[in-house]
Amino acid sequence: MEIYESMSPAETAEIADGFAERLGPGSVVALVGGLGAGKTAFVRGIAARFGSGAVTSPTYTLVNHYDGEPPVYHFDVYRIESPDEDTREWMDEYLFGGGICVIEWADNIKDILPDDALRVEIKKDPARGENFREIRIC
Numbered sequence: 001m002e003i004y005e006s007m008s009p010a011e012t013a014e015i016a017d018g019f020a021e022r023l024g025p026g027s028v029v030a031l032v033g034g035l036g037a038g039k040t041a042f043v044r045g046i047a048a049r050f051g052s053g054a055v056t057s058p059t060y061t062l063v064n065h066y067d068g069e070p071p072v073y074h075f076d077v078y079r080i081e082s083p084d085e086d087t088r089e090w091m092d093e094y095l096f097g098g099g100i101c102v103i104e105w106a107d108n109i110k111d112i113l114p115d116d117a118l119r120v121e122i123k124k125d126p127a128r129g130e131n132f133r134e135i136r137i138c
Helices: 009-022 039-049 085-095 106-112
Strands: 002-006 028-032 063-066 072-076 100-104 118-124 133-137
Touching: 002 009, 009 039, 009 118, 009 133, 028 039, 028 106, 039 072, 039 100, 039 118, 072 085, 085 106, 100 106
Parallel strands: 028 100, 028 118, 072 100
Antiparallel strands: 002 133, 063 072, 118 133
C-alpha cells in the first residue's frame, strides 16, 4: 500500500498524475471516498496524464468520455446501489475494453469490478486542515 498526503486539489491531481504512469489500456481504478473527498480532482490528474481536457463529475450521466491516448472513461456510480443485468452489460464494454476506467463510488459496484482493479481511497481529516486528504493506493 502507498500512502500520500495532499493539502489541495492541485496536489491531489499531481499525485494522480504520478499514479497514472502505471496505467494503460484496460486499467480499472476504483475510487473510494466520501462527498467532497477529492475523487474528481484525482480523475483530473489521471486524465491530464493521457492528454484529456476538462474533467467534470458525471453524476447524472454515469460516464464521461475523455479523449486521450488511451481514452479515459470517468464513472460516477453514486446512484447505483446494485447493478442490474442491463447496467452490467453496458459497463462490461468499458471495464473490459481498451480505455482506462476510473470509477467514483466504486464500492457500489464492487461485485462487477475486475479482480485486478486498482483501489484508491481518499479520506478527509478536518483535524489536519480543511483541505487535507490522505490518499491510499492499494
